[in-house]
Amino acid sequence: MSLVLVWSDRSADHAPPAGHPERVERAHVMRAVVEAWRERGETVLPPRAATRAEIERIHAVGHVDRLAASAGHPAVLDLDTYMSPGSWEAAILAAGAVVTAVDHVLDQTPDAGTLSAAFALVRPPGHHALRDRAMGFCLLNNVAIAVAYALARGLTRIAVVDYDVHHGNGTQWAFYDDPRVLVMSAHQYPFYPQTGAAGECGVGEGEGFTVNIPISAGATDADYLLLLEHVVEPILAEFAPQLLVLDVGFDAHDQDPLAHMHLSTAGFGRIAARLRAVAETSCGGRLVLATEGGYHLDAMKDSLQATIDALAGPKVAPKASHDEAPTACGIAALELVRAAQKRYWLK
Numbered sequence: 001m002s003l004v005l006v007w008s009d010r011s012a013d014h015a016p017p018a019g020h021p022e023r024v025e026r027a028h029v030m031r032a033v034v035e036a037w038r039e040r041g042e043t044v045l046p047p048r049a050a051t052r053a054e055i056e057r058i059h060a061v062g063h064v065d066r067l068a069a070s071a072g073h074p075a076v077l078d079l080d081t082y083m084s085p086g087s088w089e090a091a092i093l094a095a096g097a098v099v100t101a102v103d104h105v106l107d108q109t110p111d112a113g114t115l116s117a118a119f120a121l122v123r124p125p126g127h128h129a130l131r132d133r134a135m136g137f138c139l140l141n142n143v144a145i146a147v148a149y150a151l152a153r154g155l156t157r158i159a160v161v162d163y164d165v166h167h168g169n170g171t172q173w174a175f176y177d178d179p180r181v182l183v184m185s186a187h188q189y190p191f192y193p194q195t196g197a198a199g200e201c202g203v204g205e206g207e208g209f210t211v212n213i214p215i216s217a218g219a220t221d222a223d224y225l226l227l228l229e230h231v232v233e234p235i236l237a238e239f240a241p242q243l244l245v246l247d248v249g250f251d252a253h254d255q256d257p258l259a260h261m262h263l264s265t266a267g268f269g270r271i272a273a274r275l276r277a278v279a280e281t282s283c284g285g286r287l288v289l290a291t292e293g294g295y296h297l298d299a300m301k302d303s304l305q306a307t308i309d310a311l312a313g314p315k316v317a318p319k320a321s322h323d324e325a326p327t328a329c330g331i332a333a334l335e336l337v338r339a340a341q342k343r344y345w346l347k
């Protein structure tokens with residue numbers, strides 16, 4: 001099988017207070033999906049913990065010291081970000097799970113046109129964590145740590161596509177001046193964390209290597225597919241990454257209680273199928289995925305399963321045309337991104 005999952009039961013040891021949306025039950029949902037995968041005879045890799053040196057490529061020493069010092073007892077880090085006694089161990093395993101996924105994919109010798117994918121199912125999430133502080137349920141930036149690890153292994157062109165409903169601000173700032181890492185984020189906007197405008201395109205040598213796709217509340221499957229087809233896919237084809245990393249949140253689902261998008265479960269499957277095809281044609285099949293948000297348990301479970309099915313099943317040509325027409329949300333977002341990116345891409 002060309003897909004492995006990376007999972008640790010310790011991800012349930014991160015336990016924010018009762019009533020918090022990023023709750024332990026999310027780990028139980030992930031574990032059920034992992035168990036079903038195991039029962040099919042497929043591979044589940046245990047993660048190793050990320051090392052201090054790997055974490056400190058992305059985070060300030062003081063931030064890492066503060067988190068490590070909270071191991072074994074609860075701590076409040078910001079208005080909505082908490083640690084329980086098991087959070088530090090869960091966090092270094094979450095970051096390490098994405099590193100494990102990178103190692104797995106880079107250690108394969110892929111055949112042309114075939115997929116080599118590793119999907120790290122992790123808690124706590126990571127994409128809001130900043131260099132020197134925790135933020136938005138996130139302690140360590142799991143994906144950024146893994147991308148920095150892949151750079152240290154010698155890669156020079158890595159693309160991250162983040163389609164959690166919130167802007168992946170921590171990942172953006174980690175590589176904002178770095179042309180080796182193309183960071184693309186499609187998110188509800190304006191919305192938490194208020195960054196991710198189309199005009200945020202990177203600085204210095206990294207100018208042009210940040211692509212934001214801000215979308216008004218109310219977007220549908222057809223809107224996301226429109227933006228995939230006219231923004232994400234052409235830019236990835238031109239950048240030609242050596243590794244594609246998908247930062248996958250399920251909080252753009254229609255049923256999600258925190259956001260206001262209308263993606264369906266099948267829509268998540270179609271997005272994954274299209275990005276799988278990009279990995280197969282543009283990146284030597286090398287694809288790493290990591291989870292972020294998703295706060296309706298059933299919607300998250302079904303969308304996670306649809307994503308795995310799209311990666312694990314036989315290659316299916318995604319339908320070129322959409323079942324439904326895009327709405328004003330998708331059309332307006334496309335115009336906005338074209339205007340912002342025409343100096344760099346989409347010429």
Ligand SMILES: [Zn+2]
Pocket residue numbers: 164165166249251292293294
């Ligand atoms: Zn989110």
